[in-house]
Amino acid sequence: GGGGGGTPVFYIYTNSLTVTGNLGSRATSTSSCQSMQTASYPAMTCTNYLAVASYPGDDLLNASTNHSVPAGRTLTSESGTTVASSWSAFLTGPTVTLQTAGVANTTPTPFYWTSTAIGGGFDATYNCTNNSDGTNGAVGSQGAITTTAGTHIRFAVNQPCDGSTNSAYLMCICWN
Numbered sequence: 001g002g003g004g005g006g007t008p009v010f011y012i013y014t015n016s017l018t019v020t021g022n023l024g025s026r027a028t029s030t031s032s033c034q035s036m037q038t039a040s041y042p043a044m045t046c047t048n049y050l051a052v053a054s055y056p057g058d059d060l061l062n063a064s065t066n067h068s069v070p071a072g073r074t075l076t077s078e079s080g081t082t083v084a085s086s087w088s089a090f091l092t093g094p095t096v097t098l099q100t101a102g103v104a105n106t107t108p109t110p111f112y113w114t115s116t117a118i119g120g121g122f123d124a125t126y127n128c129t130n131n132s133d134g135t136n137g138a139v140g141s142q143g144a145i146t147t148t149a150g151t152h153i154r155f156a157v158n159q160p161c162d163g164s165t166n167s168a169y170l171m172c173i174c175w176n
Contacts, residue, residue, distance in 0.1 A: 007045075009176050010073040012052070012083055012090070014104050014112065014169040015040045020134025021113050021161030023170060026055050029131065033172035041078050046174030052143070053171075054115045054122040056130055060091060060153070061120030070175050077101040091120040093152060098145035104169060111142040112171040116153045123154060128161035136160040142168050 015036050023029040029051035037046055050067050054060050064071040064087060075084045075094075081101040084090035098104055104112075115127035128140035144155035159166050 008070070008073055009045055010070050010075050010087075010173065011041075011044055011046065011078055011175070012075055012098065012101075012103055012171065012173050013037065013041055013044070013078055014171050016104050016108075016169060018108060018163055018167040019113070019170050020163055021115075021128030021131065021138065021140040021159075021168070022134030023051060023053055023113060023128075023131040025131075026051075026058055029053060029170065032170060033174065036170070036172060037174050044078060044174060045176050047176045049172060049174045051170060051172055052116075053113060053131060054117075054120070054127075056122055056124075059120060059122040060114075060116050063087065069173065073175065075173070077103045088120075091153060093148050093150045095148065097148055097152075098171075104145045104171075106146060109167040109169065110144050110146045111156055111159075111166045112145070112169040114141055114143040114153055114171075116141060116143070118151055118154045120153065123157075126157045126159070134161050134163075136162045136164055142166055143171065
């Protein structure tokens, strides 16, 4: 993407509202991210959106190829704090925690749904039935806002998808 002549941006954000692991299809979770940005961060000049979650055949590791996520652009919080020097650097471990960057607080939860394996691939074991099941009969994986370790993207596993053990956010990225 691009054009428009604006300053290139690449943000990671959440509205810190807890949701179940039923993030919906990729199109649905992308739409949720766009609505969240419009409502909560209207000053961010984004034109493209993506949930920080993996799907079968559409994992975060390949988001630059599949969704034109800007591979070499610095990922920042809404306030401009650098989270990672690039998308791949974020996947392997952010420079600062999402908590430190001001993306989210640990209240009500330090977790967000990812369905992602360490390194950015799809988590074939813990994925809330491909992000479609928000009940306690399904289990998913969650990222943590409190660590820079490579495990940050898959910090908590085997989590009931209704959020009854660990409630969790929808985490999003957007760019122009």
